[in-house]
Amino acid sequence: MSASQSAVRSRAEAIKVSRTFDWMICFVLFFIILGGYHIHYMLTGGDWDFWTDWKDRRLWVTVAPIVSITFPAAVQSVLWWRYRLPFGAVLCVLGLLFGEWINRYFNFWGWTYFPINFCFPSQLLPGAIVLDVILLLSNSMVLTAVVGGLAYGLLFYPGNWPVIAPLHVPVEYNGMVMTLADLQGYHYVRTGTPEYIRMVEKGTLRTFGKDVAPVSAFFSGFVSILIYFLWHFFGKWFGSTAFVKST
Amino acid sequence: MKLIKDKVAKLSFVALLMTVTAAMFYTPTASAHGEKSQAAFMRMRTIHWYDLHWSKETVAVNETMTVNGKFHVFAGWPETVDKPESSFLNIGIPGPVFIRQGSWIGGKLVPRSVALELGETYEFKVLLRARRPGDWHVHSMMNVEGGGPIIGPGKWVTITGSMKSFTNPVTTLTGDTIDLETYNRENTYFWHTFWFVVGLAWVGFWIRKPVFVPRLLAVDAGKANTLITDGEKKVGMAFAAGTMALVAFLMQTTNDKYPVTTPLQAGLLRGMIPIEKHAPTISVKVDDATYRVPGRAMQMTLTITNNGDEPVRLAEFNTAGVRFLDSKVWEDDTNYPDDLLAEDGLSVSDNSAIAPGEKRTVEVTASDAAWEVYRLADLIYDPDSRFAGLLFFSKENGQREMVTVDAPLIPSFI
Numbered sequence: 038m039s040a041s042q043s044a045v046r047s048r049a050e051a052i053k054v055s056r057t058f059d060w061m062i063c064f065v066l067f068f069i070i071l072g073g074y075h076i077h078y079m080l081t082g083g084d085w086d087f088w089t090d091w092k093d094r095r096l097w098v099t100v101a102p103i104v105s106i107t108f109p110a111a112v113q114s115v116l117w118w119r120y121r122l123p124f125g126a127v128l129c130v131l132g133l134l135f136g137e138w139i140n141r142y143f144n145f146w147g148w149t150y151f152p153i154n155f156c157f158p159s160q161l162l163p164g165a166i167v168l169d170v171i172l173l174l175s176n177s178m179v180l181t182a183v184v185g186g187l188a189y190g191l192l193f194y195p196g197n198w199p200v201i202a203p204l205h206v207p208v209e210y211n212g213m214v215m216t217l218a219d220l221q222g223y224h225y226v227r228t229g230t231p232e233y234i235r236m237v238e239k240g241t242l243r244t245f246g247k248d249v250a251p252v253s254a255f256f257s258g259f260v261s262i263l264i265y266f267l268w269h270f271f272g273k274w275f276g277s278t279a280f281v282k283s284t
Numbered sequence: 285m286k287l288i289k290d291k292v293a294k295l296s297f298v299a300l301l302m303t304v305t306a307a308m309f310y311t312p313t314a315s316a317h318g319e320k321s322q323a324a325f326m327r328m329r330t331i332h333w334y335d336l337h338w339s340k341e342t343v344a345v346n347e348t349m350t351v352n353g354k355f356h357v358f359a360g361w362p363e364t365v366d367k368p369e370s371s372f373l374n375i376g377i378p379g380p381v382f383i384r385q386g387s388w389i390g391g392k393l394v395p396r397s398v399a400l401e402l403g404e405t406y407e408f409k410v411l412l413r414a415r416r417p418g419d420w421h422v423h424s425m426m427n428v429e430g431g432g433p434i435i436g437p438g439k440w441v442t443i444t445g446s447m448k449s450f451t452n453p454v455t456t457l458t459g460d461t462i463d464l465e466t467y468n469r470e471n472t473y474f475w476h477t478f479w480f481v482v483g484l485a486w487v488g489f490w491i492r493k494p495v496f497v498p499r500l501l502a503v504d505a506g507k508a509n510t511l512i513t514d515g516e517k518k519v520g521m522a523f524a525a526g527t528m529a530l531v532a533f534l535m536q537t538t539n540d541k542y543p544v545t546t547p548l549q550a551g552l553l554r555g556m557i558p559i560e561k562h563a564p565t566i567s568v569k570v571d572d573a574t575y576r577v578p579g580r581a582m583q584m585t586l587t588i589t590n591n592g593d594e595p596v597r598l599a600e601f602n603t604a605g606v607r608f609l610d611s612k613v614w615e616d617d618t619n620y621p622d623d624l625l626a627e628d629g630l631s632v633s634d635n636s637a638i639a640p641g642e643k644r645t646v647e648v649t650a651s652d653a654a655w656e657v658y659r660l661a662d663l664i665y666d667p668d669s670r671f672a673g674l675l676f677f678s679k680e681n682g683q684r685e686m687v688t689v690d691a692p693l694i695p696s697f698i
């Protein structure tokens with residue numbers, strides 16, 4: 038068998054091989070992205086994503102979109118510029134959420150018995166869908182970064198609100214007002230996460246009074262734009278192929 | 285072809301491993317069993333727990349028990365540890381096997397971090413409700429910002445029953461009573477599943493026809509712009525418009541359903557009320573102190589002056605939660621954990637009553653295997669080789685007086 042001989046003999050077979058390839062690449066890509074993205078997100082978003090009593094109107098809203106737009110930007114850049122496929126952001130977020138749910142269900146609940154309603158992950162999909170669609174429609178990195186990045190930041194809080202709002206209902210507890218989320222943090226003992234490391238409702242946005250969440254979301258959107266640019270280039274660099282010239 | 289399949293199979297395996305690693309990467313601290321590994325000076329010179337009492341040894345799921353007692357914030361707080369200006373009264377249990385129904389310092393509820401003063405003694409109480417059956421070591425515990433967890437004495441408590449029967453009813457300010465154990469869980473599952481399916485539909489839409497090889501070839505051939513049809517763009521627009529409309533709609537319906545919500549509550553609590561201090565009537569000077577490694581015993585020469593108006597006797601030396609008692613003077617009736625109690629571990633060269641006004645120099649030996657078991661002897665290897673602890677003197681009327689000691693310790697290996 039000579040080296041130049043093709044591995045396939047017919048067009049039908051070529052299509053079949055290419056399809057097998059698709060499934061395998063998708064499968065592998067999903068898990069590789071999952072692994073890398075998940076570790077990145079745990080290291081940067083960490084407690085803000087783990088616990089409901091960290092999911093506040095200021096820092097969670099600001100931090101989560103900024104640190105989570107990273108991998109979507111990079112993978113979008115590879116899938117769009119090399120394959121013209123507009124699902125990089127959604128694929129990443131699906132992988133992340135899949136990994137997070139495994140972690141939360143089996144480790145947080147199954148192993149340590151924290152109730153799921155206390156340690157579920159944040160929702161990132163609405164922003165990711167819009168980010169992908171903007172890339173598809175604009176075919177422009179700059180527009181995706183600016184419009185998509187902003188939308189990604191802005192959609193985060195409202196996208197999570199249906200599952201978070203029920204936990205922000207106030208209770209009176211031995212003479213103190215708490216939200217149900219605060220109470221979860223107090224009831225379900227975490228020896229490694231003392232109260233003083235909880236970073237919530239801190240910051241300099243006091244002048245905005247009650248409307249702090251939208252302001253935080255805008256701020257987060259602006260930073261997401263910058264992070265998008267940065268990681269988009271990481272993706273471009275990572276996705277480029279260089280061939281060694283034959284001699 | 286076979287070769288490629290093998291390679292991809294191998295890669296998939298690597299990817300799966302990565303997933304498992306990533307997913308297993310983090311589990312919240314489940315064990316509070318670090319008491320022995322904590323540096324001895326941390327346990328001896330920071331927070332001294334005493335008069336501890338665990339209200340039950342066996343407790344059924346849904347039932348409550350308390351851990352209460354006192355803690356003294358040591359005046360000779362080590363330089364290397366941040367002062368307890370921001371501290372959190374915790375409970376050392378392996379995860380939420382109990383829920384913390386309440387915790388108090390000096391009668392004040394402390395769900396937040398508090399500021400503690402050096403040299404003061406505080407009363408504390410933690411109310412626990414049993415959740416998960418098993419045998420658990422329940423420690424008193426204080427987290428100090430910049431100092432880490434300071435774990436106090438632990439006692440084994442058995443929880444009986446079934447976790448399935450555990451409920452956690454809470455009444456909100458809007459008048460609803462909910463079970464915090466399962467509240468909002470189905471709602472969370474529902475919306476996460478919903479968006480996951482939408483995401484899968486989006487990816488599925490694009491991989492419905494051959495993806496990587498033909499598209500790569502087309503892009504490389506400069507025909508990238510022919511790859512996206514107008515129909516696909518319309519589907520994309522529908523996805524984005526639908527997503528944004530739904531998010532806005534859900535925001536509205538959620539606000540209608542939960543009209544009253546408040547931000548998370550946080551902040552430091554100040555003004556913890558310590559136990560009132562009495563002017564000390566006994567003064568103790570440590571003339572010297574040695575730790576005899578082979579005998580697992582600490583010897584101190586103490587000069588005790590009784591400035592009070594009642595005769596006193598030395599009853600107990602307490603350090604890092606280990607209690608050395610002179611059984612002729614004091615017997616423990618609080619059911620203190622065995623491994624931390626040396627009922628007859630304290631011997632005093634002359635422990636007859638010290639009369640008011642009397643000054644006496646005595647040899648005191650505190651010996652017990654606990655020195656080794658609890659790795660307290662390790663402090664002879666500390667950079668600042670000092671020991672510290674509490675001495676309790678008893679008066680004839682049964683009252684006790686506490687005196688702190690803090691002095692250099694010299695090891696002896698023979």
Ligand SMILES: [Cu+2]
Nearest residue numbers: 316317421438
């Ligand atoms: Cu223990």
